[in-house]
Amino acid sequence: MQGRLRGALRLATLLAAGIGALAWLGRNTDPAAKPLPAGPLTLGAAIAFTGNANLYGQDQRMGLAVAERWAQQAEAPSRPVQLQLEDGASDEPSAIAAFNLLIRKGVIALIGPTLSQQAFAADPIAQRQGVPVVAPSNTAQGIPEIGHFISRVSAQSSVIAPLSLDEALRRDPSIKRVAVFYAQDDAYSTAEVAIFQKALAARGLTPVTVQRTQLADNDFQTPITSALPLKPQLVVLSVQAVAGGNLIRQLRELGYRGQIVVGNGLNTPNIYPICQRWCDGILIAQAYSPELNTPINRRFLQLFQQAHGDRPPPQITAQAFAAYQVLFEAIQRLERKGGLTGVTLGQARANLMTELLNGTYDTPLGPIGFSPEGEVLQDRFYVAEVRMAPGGRDGRFALVRERTLTEIQGQESKP
Amino acid sequence: MIDNGLLVQMLLGALLGLSVYLPLAAGQLSLATPAFYAVGGTLAALLSTRWSALGATASGGFPVPSLLLELVLGGLLAGLLALLVGRLVLRLQGIYLAIATIALVEIVRVAILNLPFTGGAVGIFAIPQPFATAAGYLLPALALLALAGWLCQRLEGMPLGRAMAAIRDDELAARCMGIDTTRVKLTAFVLSAVLAGSTGALAAHFLNTWNARQGSFDASITTLAFVILGGSRTWLGPVVGGLLLTALPELLRPVGDVRLVLFGLVILLGPVLAPQGLITPGLLERLGRWGERRGGSPAEEVKP
Numbered sequence: 001m002q003g004r005l006r007g008a009l010r011l012a013t014l015l016a017a018g019i020g021a022l023a024w025l026g027r028n029t030d031p032a033a034k035p036l037p038a039g040p041l042t043l044g045a046a047i048a049f050t051g052n053a054n055l056y057g058q059d060q061r062m063g064l065a066v067a068e069r070w071a072q073q074a075e076a077p078s079r080p081v082q083l084q085l086e087d088g089a090s091d092e093p094s095a096i097a098a099f100n101l102l103i104r105k106g107v108i109a110l111i112g113p114t115l116s117q118q119a120f121a122a123d124p125i126a127q128r129q130g131v132p133v134v135a136p137s138n139t140a141q142g143i144p145e146i147g148h149f150i151s152r153v154s155a156q157s158s159v160i161a162p163l164s165l166d167e168a169l170r171r172d173p174s175i176k177r178v179a180v181f182y183a184q185d186d187a188y189s190t191a192e193v194a195i196f197q198k199a200l201a202a203r204g205l206t207p208v209t210v211q212r213t214q215l216a217d218n219d220f221q222t223p224i225t226s227a228l229p230l231k232p233q234l235v236v237l238s239v240q241a242v243a244g245g246n247l248i249r250q251l252r253e254l255g256y257r258g259q260i261v262v263g264n265g266l267n268t269p270n271i272y273p274i275c276q277r278w279c280d281g282i283l284i285a286q287a288y289s290p291e292l293n294t295p296i297n298r299r300f301l302q303l304f305q306q307a308h309g310d311r312p313p314p315q316i317t318a319q320a321f322a323a324y325q326v327l328f329e330a331i332q333r334l335e336r337k338g339g340l341t342g343v344t345l346g347q348a349r350a351n352l353m354t355e356l357l358n359g360t361y362d363t364p365l366g367p368i369g370f371s372p373e374g375e376v377l378q379d380r381f382y383v384a385e386v387r388m389a390p391g392g393r394d395g396r397f398a399l400v401r402e403r404t405l406t407e408i409q410g411q412e413s414k415p
Numbered sequence: 416m417i418d419n420g421l422l423v424q425m426l427l428g429a430l431l432g433l434s435v436y437l438p439l440a441a442g443q444l445s446l447a448t449p450a451f452y453a454v455g456g457t458l459a460a461l462l463s464t465r466w467s468a469l470g471a472t473a474s475g476g477f478p479v480p481s482l483l484l485e486l487v488l489g490g491l492l493a494g495l496l497a498l499l500v501g502r503l504v505l506r507l508q509g510i511y512l513a514i515a516t517i518a519l520v521e522i523v524r525v526a527i528l529n530l531p532f533t534g535g536a537v538g539i540f541a542i543p544q545p546f547a548t549a550a551g552y553l554l555p556a557l558a559l560l561a562l563a564g565w566l567c568q569r570l571e572g573m574p575l576g577r578a579m580a581a582i583r584d585d586e587l588a589a590r591c592m593g594i595d596t597t598r599v600k601l602t603a604f605v606l607s608a609v610l611a612g613s614t615g616a617l618a619a620h621f622l623n624t625w626n627a628r629q630g631s632f633d634a635s636i637t638t639l640a641f642v643i644l645g646g647s648r649t650w651l652g653p654v655v656g657g658l659l660l661t662a663l664p665e666l667l668r669p670v671g672d673v674r675l676v677l678f679g680l681v682i683l684l685g686p687v688l689a690p691q692g693l694i695t696p697g698l699l700e701r702l703g704r705w706g707e708r709r710g711g712s713p714a715e716e717v718k719p
Contacts, residue, residue: 004696007703008568011651011694015658016561019422023553026418050675086668092622092629093424097665100420100549120540120624124475125420128547140537185528185627187536 030129031106032346040080041340043327044102046112046122047136047320051090052215053114055241055270056316060114060136061085063313063320066303070321071328079335081328088113092121099125106345108331109134109352111323116140117187123150130346132353136323137316139264140191144374149353151374153322153365155287157192157264160381162199163285163403164261167383168234169203172259177208179232181223181247183239184212192238192263200236208232213239213247220247224254232256238263245274252278259283268314269395277392281385284397288318288365289382291399300364312396322363330356379405420549421665423621426556428661430614432641432653433563437607439647440570441600442583444509446635447497447516450523451608453630454496455489455615457527460539460625462488465532477543482555482620486613493612494605501604505597508586520635527627538626542619552621559617560654563610567650579603644685646692655694 045064048057068083084107086098095118102110103125109132113122116138126133127147135143135152144150169175178200182193193210200207208230211223224247227235235251237244237260244266251260252275260282267286272279290301290312300321304313330352334340339351360369366380381403388395417425431448438445462485463471469481504515527533534540546552570576578599581589590596619625637660645656663681667674685693 003703004699005568005571005703007699007701007705008649008651010702010705011699012564012568015651015654019426019557019658022417022422023419023550026416026422027550049672087672087674092624094664096622097421097424100418101665101668104416104418117538117624117626117628120538121622124541124544124623125549128544142540146541185525185536187538187626190536 030103032129032344032349034106034345036340036343036345036348037106040082041108041331042082042084042106043324044084044086044099044105044107044110046086046088046095046098046102046110048090048114048118049087051094053090055268056137057088057114059268059314059316060320062304062308063136063317064111064324066300066307066313066317067321067324067328069303069307070299071324077328078332079340081331083324088118088122090115090118092118095119095122096125098122103129103131107131108345108349109327109356111136111320111327113138115187116143116191119143119150120146123147126150131349132327132356134323134327134356136320140187144371148374149349151356151370151376153326153363153368153376154319155376155378155381157188158195159378159405160285160287161192161195161263162202163381163383163401163408164283165196165199165203165236167283167285167401168259168261172233175233175259176205177230177232178205178234178236179227179230180207180210180236181213181220181227181239182210182237183215183217183243186215186240188265189215189238189240189263192265193236196236196238196263207236213243215240215243217243218246220250221254224251224256228254228256233258235260236263237261238265240265241268241271242274245271245279248282249275249278264315268316269311269397270314272386272388272395273393277388279386279395280388283400284384284386286315286382286384286397287378288315289384289399289402290397292364292366292380292382294362294364294366296362297364318364322361322365322368325363326356326359326361326368327352329361330359333359381405381408417662417666418549419553421662423549423552423556425658425661426553426560427614427618427621428638428641429654429657430556430560430563430610431638432645432657433560433567433650434607434611434614435638435642436567436647436650436653437610438600438603439642440567440576440583440650441579441603442586443505443600443603444513445516445604445607446513446639447500447519447604448607448611448638449630449632449634450516450520451493451497451611452615452618452634453520453523453527453627454493455612456619456625456629457533457539457615458489458492458612459485459616459619460542461532463543463620464539464541471543475541475543477545477620479545482545482617485616486555486559489616490609490613493615494609497605497608498601501601505600505604517632517635520630520632524627524630527630534626536626538624538628540624542623542625544623545620549621552617555617559610559613564650564654566606575599575602640682642692644682644692646689646694648691648696649694649699651699652692652694656692659693 088095088098095113099122183189334355369377383401384397641656646652
């Protein structure tokens with residue numbers, strides 16, 4: 001017993017000494033005070049390769065890879081840029097660890113993390129250390145407000161979501177009865193459904209039923225069978241991709257024939273194999289359309305298809321490309337102005353943030369810029385309809401309407 | 416390399432490991448730790464963002480005494496919940512108790528998700544910071560761990576700790592010897608909850624944000640793995656298990672996409688190669704006698 005007590009004390013002392021040593025070795029983690037080294041600058045990206053957000057993370061990885069190739073093939077850049085990818089996983093501690101790791105390695109700016117909930121955990125760290133962050137896929141309210149160094153290229157759902165409702169109402173002005181489905185334990189769904197409901201109310205429609213589902217649900221018989229007797233003429237869905245595909249399929253199989261409007265979570269071609277021919281005709285509002293005919297989007301499409309075959313890139317891939325592109329272009333402008341010579345890394349990061357917010361960018365998403373807070377200013381949005389190929393195996397988002405924000409706001413202030 | 420942020424996460428892991436260890440020391444397999452962790456974290460997140468009397472500043476600062484108050488309150492609230500729930504669920508044993516505690520985790524998660532003031536699925540964000548850098552969190556986390564470790568070490572010699580060990584070995588025999596087994600089990604359960612609640616309060620500030628995902632069934636399994644890998648017979652086992660398993664996925668980053676495969680392998684091979692866990696009473700015994708056998712000075716470097 002005595003020996004065991006002494007052993008425990010020795011091991012505890014050893015552990016305490018080990019922790020003390022680790023704390024001492026890991027104390028100064030940010031090389032911000034060091035002068036900016038010559039040569040290529042490193043962009044850090046922390047996106048989800050593992051966990052339940054990895055469906056989006058894989059799309060983002062493709063976008064960043066295409067952006068790297070685009071940057072390499074651009075005419076000799078004033079300052080070369082290289083990319084370092086880290087797995088930010090799908091939980092908050094991993095996103096924090098990935099951000100800390102990249103900041104310690106001396107990146108000039110960060111791209112990520114994939115989920116808004118992760119952004120609320122990791123972004124304050126970058127903000128405190130003064131590292132610019134461009135979020136490619138955070139749509140929750142309050143992200144740019146985390147601080148000066150936080151910005152995003154992903155438009156909030158409040159701007160996009162109502163557009164598809166307008167299209168459905170334009171097609172059938174007699175719609176009065178609307179059913180709403182959303183995943184109540186998902187941050188994205190609950191935020192977006194609130195916007196859909198507000199938009200419905202603004203158009204004088206009250207949902208006849210609001211059905212709550214869970215993030216991990218795949219069987220929707222119960223919510224559907226309680227909604228269908230109310231004879232909805234329009235169904236609005238705000239759920240993640242896999243659940244959404246199944247929900248649409250089961251809605252159709254159980255006999256619903258009306259229009260379906262879906263949210264941003266289904267904005268990926270990954271839903272086609274799930275709902276197959278039943279996907280046909282669903283309406284979705286998008287921040288990106290592969291059919292946009294501008295030089296940069298044609299270039300993006302070409303590079304994407306070289307790598308991934310003849311299919312259109314998803315929105316989230318285009319947004320990841322745009323996140324890289326805005327940072328790359330801001331770095332080139334800053335280099336030409338001399339803002340990257342004779343400064344410390346910390347100053348270079350601060351200069352880059354100012355330069356980033358002041359610029360305008362011609363991206364595959366269309367022309368974008370930033371508000372002083374770091375919120376994306378995007379004027380052009382799209383409404384697409386899913387058209388499935390005859391076999392029901394593959395399909396595409398067919399552009400049905402292009403809207404500009406100025407035009408939408410003009411219309412909203414009318415009534 | 417391990418930076419201070421990761422070190423804080425490791426210490427939080429060790430604390431949660433200890434919280435699973437305490438009921439286990441009385442022979443009770445409770446997976447409720449994440450529920451109490453979530454309760455403590457939610458309380459701290461709510462208090463620091465909504466209650467201005469605690470002194471959160473507009474620039475996101477937060478006084479350290481208020482943080483300590485939250486640690487105490489988080490622990491108390493979790494302990495109170497454990498007291499209420501424990502009376503009911505501790506009548507169950509073995510796998511039935513495990514299932515009942517999983518249900519508690521789920522109830523707490525769904526409650527936090529649906530309460531009108533906990534921010535729904537997005538949760539509570541912009542939690543004010545008592546320290547400017549992650550290094551600041553080292554001190555309270557270490558202090559909490561030292562306190563919990565000291566308590567666990569003291570327990571081995573105290574009547575309560577001996578009663579817990581007796582129940583673990585044979586509950587019926589312990590009851591026949593006159594040990595009030597219900598009370599002892601309940602005390603261990605409440606101690607575990609207090610520890611998890613305080614850890615949650617600290618974690619809420621460290622993570623900057625808090626939502627219902629923090630206390631999930633997955634976390635139950637992770638914290639149980641800390642104890643199984645580290646060893647459930649001494650309090651140092653869960654501490655070592657928590658430190659190692661929290662650090663490992665980050666240390667494996669250089670191997671790229673297969674890092675989680677390797678991590679899974681470690682969890683699989685750990686119990687196969689060391690069924691009692693890494694730290695066993697026998698190991699501590701050998702470590703304690705290490706100097707004597709050689710007859711050398713005890714100040715020599717100590718290595719198992």
